[in-house]
Amino acid sequence: MTTKLPPIEGRLRTRCAKCGYEFYIGMSLAMKMGINTGHCSCGACGTFLHAEILEGDEMWTEEFDKFLERTKGTA
Numbered sequence: 001m002t003t004k005l006p007p008i009e010g011r012l013r014t015r016c017a018k019c020g021y022e023f024y025i026g027m028s029l030a031m032k033m034g035i036n037t038g039h040c041s042c043g044a045c046g047t048f049l050h051a052e053i054l055e056g057d058e059m060w061t062e063e064f065d066k067f068l069e070r071t072k073g074t075a
Contacts, residue, residue, distance in 0.1 A: 003022045011026055012057055016049065017049060021045065038050075
């Protein structure tokens with residue numbers, strides 16, 4: 001996923017999976033320790049999102065309900 005946002009040190013760029021709004025995410029302590037997953041809400045539409053770090057400084061998002069459906073029974 002590519003965004004048009006300029007890179008900012010310490011922030012990850014992403015886009016809402018539902019409405020396409022581009023925004024930055026600050027890395028959680030867990031992400032800084034190597035866990036490649038997190039959650040956030042879109043600032044434009046309010047959708048709760050599952051997020052995963054891509055290579056570089058970008059994150060991929062998926063609507064949380066779709067993430068739960070996709071991963072049901074895998075834990």
